[in-house]
Amino acid sequence: MNKKNRILFFILILLSILIFVINLNIDFTVLRNIARAPILPFTKSVEFMDDIIGYRSQKKQMLKEIAEKKLDSRRMAALAQENRELRNILKLRENIRYDIIVAEVIGGDYTDGDILIIDKGSRSGIDVNMPVMYMSGILGKVEKIDRNSAYITTYNDIDFRISLKHASGFVAIARSSKRGKLVIYGVKRAVPLSLNDTLYSSGMGKLYPAGIPFGIIDMIENSDENYKSVYIDPLESIADKRFIFVIMQDSDRTLDRNINHNSETVGYLGWFRIKRTH
Amino acid sequence: MVQNKKNTLIFYVILTIIYMAAVYLQVIHSGLYMPRLPVDIIVIITILYALYFNERFIIVLAFIAGLTVDSYTGLIMGTNSLILLVMIFITQKTRAFLYKNNPFFQILLILTGSLLYRFIHLLFSLPGIAAEDIILRMILSPIATTLIYFLLFMLIRHIGVRLRNYEENE
Numbered sequence: 001m002n003k004k005n006r007i008l009f010f011i012l013i014l015l016s017i018l019i020f021v022i023n024l025n026i027d028f029t030v031l032r033n034i035a036r037a038p039i040l041p042f043t044k045s046v047e048f049m050d051d052i053i054g055y056r057s058q059k060k061q062m063l064k065e066i067a068e069k070k071l072d073s074r075r076m077a078a079l080a081q082e083n084r085e086l087r088n089i090l091k092l093r094e095n096i097r098y099d100i101i102v103a104e105v106i107g108g109d110y111t112d113g114d115i116l117i118i119d120k121g122s123r124s125g126i127d128v129n130m131p132v133m134y135m136s137g138i139l140g141k142v143e144k145i146d147r148n149s150a151y152i153t154t155y156n157d158i159d160f161r162i163s164l165k166h167a168s169g170f171v172a173i174a175r176s177s178k179r180g181k182l183v184i185y186g187v188k189r190a191v192p193l194s195l196n197d198t199l200y201s202s203g204m205g206k207l208y209p210a211g212i213p214f215g216i217i218d219m220i221e222n223s224d225e226n227y228k229s230v231y232i233d234p235l236e237s238i239a240d241k242r243f244i245f246v247i248m249q250d251s252d253r254t255l256d257r258n259i260n261h262n263s264e265t266v267g268y269l270g271w272f273r274i275k276r277t278h
Numbered sequence: 279m280v281q282n283k284k285n286t287l288i289f290y291v292i293l294t295i296i297y298m299a300a301v302y303l304q305v306i307h308s309g310l311y312m313p314r315l316p317v318d319i320i321v322i323i324t325i326l327y328a329l330y331f332n333e334r335f336i337i338v339l340a341f342i343a344g345l346t347v348d349s350y351t352g353l354i355m356g357t358n359s360l361i362l363l364v365m366i367f368i369t370q371k372t373r374a375f376l377y378k379n380n381p382f383f384q385i386l387l388i389l390t391g392s393l394l395y396r397f398i399h400l401l402f403s404l405p406g407i408a409a410e411d412i413i414l415r416m417i418l419s420p421i422a423t424t425l426i427y428f429l430l431f432m433l434i435r436h437i438g439v440r441l442r443n444y445e446e447n448e
Contacts, residue, residue, distance in 0.1 A: 005333045012341045013363050019345075020356030028355050035349035038342060042302035 137235035165202035392420035
């Protein structure tokens, strides 16, 4: 240590002792604040980094909460919808003159929309050929039953037929046409049918009870100079159904003319179903 | 000549920043996330600076750093300055007798410095301190400080060897 350094060293030692002694009696608030300055850049930078990390984690947390809230809101909307449906079902049960069984749809062919599977079967009193409907109209009929489930063939099935009645008294059989529509061929042009007229089940054939709405006239096409084809848009769609109603009626009411329970479908030839009889 | 002065200035600015970073670690994270076992990083860096760099520079730096540590720790102003200056004095005096690059000499100096540092600190905070803390701070803390220095030394030496090998291969 050279002389200059030694002098500096002792000056600083003395200064330290002086500060120490004075600080025993007087509080050096200003000096303390000044002495903090050398490491302020570090403390500020670390605080800044902490803030950024804090903001990031807060942002993540908030995004998570928003996602949860959105999910909750969707769940609530679904529950509200279900609640509305169940209330409507209750109301319908009070007003309808038929005995109905409410069943939940547990499966089906949603692509073609020609089959629905429900969670009620023979144990609940469901039988083959019982009509199936929802709030506004007919959906189809029970095709097959198990103990705890049943298969419904809907109006989209190519073999579907239903006898419909117009307010004018006109009655005809509608058959499945292009997907989601039914058609009545060979209607005389003189029959007063117009677009958006509602057609009801006629009750003929005793399969579907009379007076249940089925659909509205969507299109009228003139086949030739004497006849026209009437296309019907069903009131109820198949795809969005969670519940359906099976109308209870005595099995002897239905005329089991076309259905052979011992036969099974093995394929299709155009519009025709190929069946094999056991 | 001007360029050389500029480089020297930059060098001392960098040294000051490193020293202040060590002071920051000492006052804010002295326990390195072990609150009851403080590691005296300031002791390590002061002794190394006293061994290798300009005397006047380290004397002034240690005095300022001591005041900074006092202002943050709430000790009487001047305490840490005094300890650090004494530590520099001991280092300066002993390095004339021993080889300063010897790691055992450095470890011995750091252990002594840390013991001194902890002892003075203990004197000022003795009335409000638990007995188990006295053992922790008086014995374990200097050992932890020395150990940390040893690990740092090994790391730096390893990096140095690797760099030298890389340069030789180049």
